[in-house]
Amino acid sequence: MKFTVLTLFPDIVKAFFENSIMAKAVDKEIIAYDLVNIRDFALDKHQTCDDGTYGGGAGQLLMPGPLGKALDSVQARKKYVIYVTPSGKQLTQKVAEELSHKDELVFICGRYEGIDQRIIDSYVDAEISIGDYVMSSGEVAATVVIDTVYRLVDGVISHESLEEESYCDGLLEYPQYTRPEEYMGMKVPPVLLSGNHEEIRKWRLKKRLEKTLVNRPDLIAAARLKGQLTEEAEKMIEEITNQFFDKHLPKHKRRRFKKNERD
DSSP: OEEEEEESOHHHHHHHHTSHHHHHHHHTTSOEEEEEEGGGGOSSTTOOOEEEOTTOOSSEEEOHHHHHHHHHHTTGGGSEEEEEEEEEEEOOHHHHHHHTTOSEEEEEOOOTTOBOHHHHHHHOSEEEESSSSOOSOHHHHHHHHHHHHHTTSTTTSOHHHHHTSTTTTSSOOOOOOOSOSEETTEEOOGGGGSOOHHHHHHHHHHHHHHHHHHHOHHHHHHHHHTTOOOHHHHHHHHHHHHHHHHHHSOHHHHHHHHHHHHO
C-alpha cells in the first residue's frame, strides 16, 4: 500500500514514516510513501501558497493553483484523495478498515483556514475528521489517519494482535499486564497467571464490558443494535450493573431502584 502526502511541511510527516513499526513496514516494502512539497509548485519566486479569502474574514487559505499542480503531479484524479478537516466525516475503526483495502491514498494536509473549495470539488474523494476539535496542523491529523490505516494492512501487525483491540467488535480493550508480577504493591490479577484459558477469556470479556460501560456506554447500545453482544456478554452486563448498585447505592435506594425497574 502507498501513502502520498501533500504538505507545506514534509519534515513533520517524514519522521513518522522513518520510525517504529512504520519504518519496518517500509523496509519490508509492505508500505510505500511519497512526500510532496506543495511549495515546489508555487507560481512565484516567493513560493506563495496562501492568500486571503473572498468575502472577508480572518486567516489565510491555501491557493488552488499550487495545490492543484501538486495533485496533478501525482495523478491524483486516478487515486483516492483524502482531505483531513474538522468538517469531514468522523474517523472510526470501520472507516480505517475500508481505507486499508485501497491500493494508494493521497492526503492533502491543510493549513491556516484550510483549502480552496474548488480543490475539494475537483479532486477530493473523502473529507475526514479525527475529532470534534480544530488543529493548526493538517500534517498531524493526516498521520493519525495513516496510523489507523496502515497497521491494518496484511503483514504489518499480526492478526492475533488486531483481533482483540478496542472497537474491533464494538467494545473497548481489556486491561493488560507485564512483568513484574507485583509493582508498587499492586499485583497482576491471579486469573492471568492461572493458565486456565477459558477463565482468562471470561475475565477479559468482563473487563472489556466494564470499561466500555464506564467510558463509552454508547458503544454498548450500538453493539446491541448490531446484534454483536452474546448472551454471555448480556449476563455479564447485568452482573456488572448489579455489583455497581450494590456497592454505590444505600440499601433503601437500592430497593427503590429495583422496584422502579420492575415497574
